[in-house]
Amino acid sequence: AFHAKADIPAVLRDAPPRLRIRQAEVLGPSPLLLSALERRLYEAGLTPADKSSTGVVLASAGSTDPEAIAxxxxxxxxxxxxxxxxxxxxxxxxALPRTQDAVRELRALGCAKVAVAPYVLAPGFLPDRIARGAVDADVLAEVLGPAPEVARVLLERYDAAAARGLLRLTASA
Incomplete structure (x- = not known):
């Protein structure tokens, strides 16, 4: 949320005037990203037969923006x-809860298995923190990374921005 609302717009404002660059919509939420998360869980060892007995922690980086948390x-x-x-x-x-707290909550609910699905794009400090919090989970999926669903969302956002005329790039000699 902070990157989309503050960091990226600041960088775009500082871009050379000869470039007309606009920001497209953020990647999520998207059904494609949920498909990628689910595929990552299956790649980590779950099977479709596990689904109804497995609790999932949707672990994201977190934000101070209440809208992002919502x-x-x-x-x-x-x-x-x-x-x-x-x-x-x-x-x-x-923001709270932390990954380990959500894992404990799902165990207390009686889920036979608990899986952690990182809702992050790339490895790094915060995904490492998610992984440390997943120590008591049965399954820890990989980050979304180069999932084909992520690429499809990127292309959809690009196409939508282009259709609205937001991606007019011009350069003057």
């Missing part, structure tokens, strides 16, 4: 309706 909570609620035993949001920083 989006993650909404994604978790939506994802729960796809057949998982339960889905709980968790955050590596700036």
């Amino acid at each position: 989006v993650i909570a909404d994604i978790a609620r939506e994802w729960r309706h796809t057949g998982w035993c339960a889905v709980r949001p968790a955050f590596a920083s700036a």
Whole structure:
């Protein structure tokens, strides 16, 4: 949220005037990203037969922006309706609960297995914190990284921005 609302717009404002660059919509939420998360969980060892007995921690970086936290909570609620035993949001920083707390909550709910699905694009400090919090989980999925679904979302956002005329790049000699 902070990057999309503050960091990126600041960089774009400082771009050379000869470039007309506009910001496209953020990547999430998207059903494609949920598909990527689910695929990552299966790649980490879950099977479709595990789904109804597995609780999932949707672990994101976290934010001080209440809107961003609400989006993650909404994604978790939506994802729960796809057949998982339960889905709980968790955050590596700036908000609660932490990954380890969500893992404990799912265990207390009686989920036979607990899996952690990092809702982050790349390895780094915060995904490492998510992994440390997943120590008591049965499964820890990889970050989204180069998932084909991520590439599809990028292309969709690009196409939508181009259709709205936001991607007119001009350079003067």
